[in-house]
Amino acid sequence: MTNTIERDLTQKLEKNHLEASSTEKEAADIIKEQANEAFKNSDYGKAIELYTKAIQIHPDAILYSNRSFAYLRRGWYDYALIDAKKALEYDLNYIKAYYRRASAYMALGKYNSALCDYEYVIKACPNDKDATTKYEECKKAVTRIDFEKANAVDESTESAVNQIDLSSMTIEPDYDGPHLNVNGHVTKEFMSTLLPYLENQKILHKKYAYQIILQTLSLLKSLPTLVEITVPNKHKFTICGDIHGQYYDLLNIFKLNGLPSEENLYLFNGDFVDRGSFSIECVLTLFSFKLLYPNHFFLARGNHESMTMNQMYGFEGEVKAKYTAQMFQLFTEVFNYLPLAHCINKKILVIHGGLFSKDNVTLKDICAIDRVRQSPDEGLMGELLWSDPQPHNGRSKSKRGLGIQFGPDVTERFLKLNNLEYIVRSHEVKQQGYDMAHNKKCITVFSAPRYCDTMTNKGAFLTITGDDITPKFTSYAAVPHPAARPMTYAN
Template identity: 65%
Template sequence: MANTEEITGPVSQEDIEAAEKLKNEANEYFKKQDYNGAIELYTKAIEKNPNNAVFYANRSISNLRLENFGYALTDASKAIELDKAYTKAYYRRAAAHMSLGKYKLALKDFEYVTKVRPNDQDAKLKYNECNKIVKKIAFEKAISVDNMDMNIANSINLDAMTIEDDYNGPALEDGKVTLKFATDLMEHYRQQKKLHKKYAYKILIDVKAYLQTQPSLVDIKVADNQKFTVCGDIHGQYYDLLNIFALNGLPSETNPYLFNGDFVDRGSFSVECIFTLFSFKLLYPDHFFMSRGNHETIDMNRMYGFRGEVTAKYTSPMADLFTEVYNWLPLAHCINNRVLVMHGGLFSRDDVTLDDIRNVERNKQPPEEGIMCELLWSDPQPMLGRSPSKRGVGCQFGPDVTNAFLQRNNLDYIIRSHEVKNEGYELAHDGKCITVFSAPNYCDTMANLGAFITMNGKDLKPNFTTYEAVPHPYVKPMAYANSLFSILCQS
């Protein structure tokens, strides 16, 4: 729900009481993790009484939970405008800034709280933690993995890594992924065991080398009688990934897949997900496809757990190598010249063509605007035209934008992911814009179904399979996330 501009002024006692009641109802929805329901009620409370900073701060944290960082930022700023001494609002705004990679702006909010509350030890702790992050990022930039002269993959000495005698896990055969390796790896991970670092590094080096040969827009040909499967976000939910393969069959040359970004972060089995997917990519390079999502980026990985998980399970240099690999993931795929698949959505410009996507120089962290950014971040909206993004990045696009893009590029429809849907999928824009989300009960809290799409090459008609979450070992989502960010987003 969009945040509207409220006109402040005198409010009757009756409206104040009604607003307080709505806020209390909203708090109950929030406790049940129904964040959309909570936002709706906080919005109604604001309509009754637009002068209460708490309502905005509460709506801000609800939007943070839904990754609506733009809305969360606006609400936190409004709460601060109404009550400059409201500490929690500064923390909300800091969390929104951190989500958007604006760490220095987050630090300013913490600094302000420490100045107005010099004896507040909690504020001091948060300021110090954020300051550490800012300094660490400055240091990382100085030796940056974005520095094109630096190549982590070339600096890895595989020959110096020995396989210990007691290692009894999956092994590459002559340095190659085989079907036996892939299936052994899945079972190994199911038992919560670790792949040897030598094999892990070899997979990353080989995947990077392959991805460097690929265009930013990959064309996929599917034969008339062949099945093709598109999956949405996985977000580190490894046991649900195994369930997809149980329901739909393992990837193979006769059972091709496209995974549409956000393989990692939030879920705490992201390492297991990404190495399983990369193994199939190496095994079936022409029948297994992977698009970059907005979470295959350094800022998201730093905040939402993947970088922490790789560092905990392996090393910090491996986390840097992942960043290098992710920079080469394709940004979109086109099936039989008729269906375009990208993680986020369409564009703030009317004149974008498939060739424009093909010509994007993708080997970098996504910019804050333009084609690459919007492919990873944009969302559809029901109303015509375009709106600023609820996420604070990319844009929101209406059915007219979708239709014009499809006509210009001779396409039938688009598939995108990027948003949790209760049924695991959603048809928007008269069925021309399909969202698919494959992480059921997202973050163990959302109670949504997961879904994947199957189609055949002849008519490309989308068929939807939905499924519930399966049990997984007791490791909480965000277990490896930045500790300061986790505190801000949970409190």
């Protein structure tokens, strides 16, 4: 009798559990469909939020894999990797999870790990053309890296400058574009012709492009890692964030806010290139303004001013398509000399990414960073270029796989130690183009609206004056551009 009662009770509990589980799955599926719709509309933040709710109700491989995909679209590669691995814990045979994990590994530069996952995918799905293409791309990357390691030599002997012979480059009679003056210098007249010329999808003559890049290299070599800027009273100073090859939106900034001049100062805070398909137009314009106004126009390095990022996200391919492979080598060298930080009126620190994994970092420490190299995976330079703020106190592992996440307490201690009012950084898409976090002491400005032609964000720039450092923001929508999709030149 007792055994019968226990058996009946067990069966009843199992039935109730199955019914509850079924109800939970139905609820999770409803939220998943909402998340899928948000993803289709390129609202990846909303999609992540909804996938998370569904996972909390009834986790499974599909939900983790879908959220991994949304993280990939946001550029949060470490989070994407974690979710892809989690999906495989729920279903070791779920092919899409291997694909997501491979994509995350690729974005993090872990090509050998990515290659193993892509091999698994194409064996399971031999007719999947996209997977086969990704596998071949990854295989090429592994081969290239192995070749570069095998043929590595002392960087000091490899300057691209020594390979360039300007005297052999002639200006053809039918060239109808802007000309540098007789001394090879950028002038206001040159800039007034250059901007509309590039806007009409024409290519600046190779000789002039090389001259601009070489002169910029020489100028950047004379600058410290942390540049001190003094903005006079009543003078406007504008800080712009990521441009990412969106040349027509760059022109719109100048239309809205005025062209750079000795009275209209600008700082562009890194990530001039990659993703957008007009990166060469952006960087040549910015370099030219730097040459024209060396003490009133400022450029900082972002995490995308690096060889690895440029090889993956389009700049290398674009330079090779519009100019030469040699020019890309030169750009890589120039990017190494871009300053990492700017301090305005001793009160505002402008850096691309964020703060550090340890306290007691001073402006003097930043100034002492050896910046003339590719961005390392750790240390002050890597954290400065890659880190992001988080809403809660303390520090956390980065969602990107590089740098850290830092809280309002970290910001407060850094500002107090260095006698600063606030920091300005970029590096992250924001819906209105800007964000004020950490009690308005950590400001993000992002200047690429409708990022990658898929996001719904606006762009923004920030303005202050020498006698009033209270930030004022201007948001703007994307403007039309020629029919060249983002990542056209990307590997």
